[in-house]
Amino acid sequence: MIWGLVLEAAFYMLCMIPELIFALFYIAYQWLANFSKAAVSLVTGKTSNDKNQNDLQKEKDDEDEFLDKVDNILNWEFTLYKKIKSLLLGDTKEVKDGELVSINGKEINVIDARKTRDKDVFKLLVGFSITLVSGFVLSVILLWVFLTMNGEVFGFNPPQSLVTWEDEYRDITGINEIEGLDGTGISLCIVDSGIDTSHPDLKNINLMGWNDVINSSPNxxxxxxxxxxxxxxxxxxxxxxxxAKNVDLYIAKAIDSDGSGTDDGIAEAVDWCVSQESDIISLSLGGGQGIGGDLFTTDSLEIAVENAIDEGVYVVAAAGNDGENDDGDVSSPGSVENVICVGGVTRLGNLWSGSSEGDNNGRLWPNPILPRNDPDKKPEIIAPGLEVPVLITKSDSWWGWSSGTSASTAWVSGGLALFLQEYPEFQRNTDSDSTKIEEIKILLSENSQMKNGQSQHDDHFGYGIFRIDSLIDAMDSNSSNIENKIETREMPIQKNIFDIFQIERRITASVPPDNSMNAIE
Structure with missing residues (x-):
């Protein structure tokens, strides 16, 4: 029924186009005719009464010729309307000249336009056009109400290319291989620039908490x-x-309108996420490591992240988008030992060219870093990072794509929520510490999809592509082995936190322009 209404509205518009054109043409015709008469009278001093019989006959013939054209276009549009409607809607009723037909409750007499002459032709054209316009508007309004009541918005659908890309990424990360998991019961906190809840794809989210560190807005x-x-x-x-569309979502705004935030502001947001009993904190942001590097840190954000991990919160952070300008290590706080640091991969399973490299051999300058051991080498895993379909807020379109390890981070955060739903014993509780996090990292290091020829951690490719299906499949068979591996791990050097001074640096989180829409490669 509703789609029949849509087709009807489309037919109205189709039939209306030639009418409007001829209505405008007729107005112009009459205006030029009157102007011509006035001009002739002004120059010659003659009026229409002074014209000879030939002039009057020619004028009548021209007028009849125009009315013939109007008659033809009216007959054409009625024929077209009847044929299309009969073909698609099954309405086969014949409409003959002189018969009254009803369109949206208004009767129109299909007559010979020639009989109506001047003003009547114009009235017919304009009146019928108004009828069609009103019918179309009414159809659209009814359709809008119908779709809105069903949680949809008329005319809003992402380009097919984005839907295809999304499905390809779901394939290479194993999302399409699992069923019955949607993040229910898992608390996930995103620290970023906020959220636009007016977006049609965000109407049904479980937004459980909001904290604006930047402007203190309650909304x-x-x-x-x-x-x-x-x-x-x-x-x-x-x-x-x-x-993981059914997670309990918490949003902390610590990134401003320029895409930047401070260590202290982001640290405050992380602390708030911890206070909301979050299981996962997603940090699609990054910057330079704080003074002290891997030996100790005076950086407020890194301290906040370490405190969150100590309370059993999974922290997922971006590796960074250094690309050819790579400084040799991943961004902070992804560099923190027990953070799950995420690089980027393409839909074809290749490393995204902008993904940052990890420094796992150690260094003394500029910030000391100890050699990293498995399963804490950076980045740990890679996930969708090239042209990832996303929601857009500042564009004529509601949808676009983003390239960067920010998107990779969000992808892994969502996948981790599915794992925690499947295995509640890994969720955060009052007795939580970092033990479960270490177990998850071992699982990731052994059950991610490595590239051809890879047998161990790679400074760019990590332990491989994140695959939630492999992680879940391996859980039961590997559980006892994981506990043994944790007990035999080499104990890291104890870090001392010296609160001698506090530096404040700016962290940048950004996406491509909101109108970044490209065709499939």
Missing amino acids: PYDDDGHGTAMAGIIVADGGLNGI
């Missing part, structure tokens, strides 16, 4: 767009499909 918003894009990867429900 959710996003003046940069990055946070909405990242949230959509996890909880979108509509045009795009989030990985």
Whole structure:
């Protein structure tokens, strides 16, 4: 029924186009005719009464010729309307000249336009056009109400290319291989630029908490767009499909409208996430490591992240988008030992060219870093990072794509929520510490998809592509082995935190322009 209404509206518009053109043409014709008469009278001093019989006959013939054209176009449009409607809607009733037909409750007499002459032709054209316009508007309004009541918005659908890309990424990360998991019961906190809850794909999310570190607004918003894009990867429900759309979502805004934030502000947001009993904190952001490096840190954000991990919170962070300008290590706080640091991969399973490299051999300058051991080498894993379908807030379109390890981070955060739903014993509780996190990292190091020829950690490719299906499949058979590996791990050097001074640096989180829409490669 509703789609019949849509087709009807489309037919109205189709039939209306020639009418409007001829109505305008007729107005112009009459205006030029009157202007011509006035001009002739002004120059010659003659009026229409002074014209000879030939002039009057020619004028009548011209007028009859025009009316013939109007008659033809009216007959054409009625024939077209009847044929298309009969073909698609099954209405086979014949409409003859002189018969009254009803369109949206208004009767129109299909008559010979020639009989109506001047003013009547114009009235017929304009009146019929108004009828068609009103019918179309009414159809659209009814359709809008119908779709809105069903949680949809008329005319809003992402380009097919984005839907295809999303499905390809779900394939290479194993999302399409699992069923019955949607993040229910898992608390996930995103620290970013906020969230635009007016987006049609975010109407049904479980937004449980909001904290604005930047402007202290009590109501959710996003003046940069990055946070909405990242949230959509996890909880979108509509045009795009989030990985864990039913998680209990907490949003902390610590990134401003320029896509930047301070260590102290982001640290405050992380602390708030911990206070909300979050199982996972997703940090699609990064910057330079704090003074002290891997030996000790005076950086407020790194300290906040370490405190969260000590309380059993899984922290997922971006490796960084250094690309050819790589400084030799991943961004902070992804560099923190027990953080799950995520690089980027393409839809073909190749390393995304912008993904940052990890320094796992150790260094003394500029910030000391000890050699990293398995399963803590950076980055730990890679996930979708090239042209990842996301939600858009500052564009004529609601959908676009983002390239970067920010998207990779959100993808893994959503996948981890599915794992915690399947295995509740790994969720955070009052007795939680970092033990479960270490177990998860061992699972990741042994059950991610390595590239051809890879047998151990790679400074770019990590332990491989994140695959949630492999992680779940390996859980039961590997559980006892994981505990043994944790007990025999080499104990890391104890870090001392010296609160001698506090530095404040800016962390940048950004996405491509909101209108970044490209065709499939």
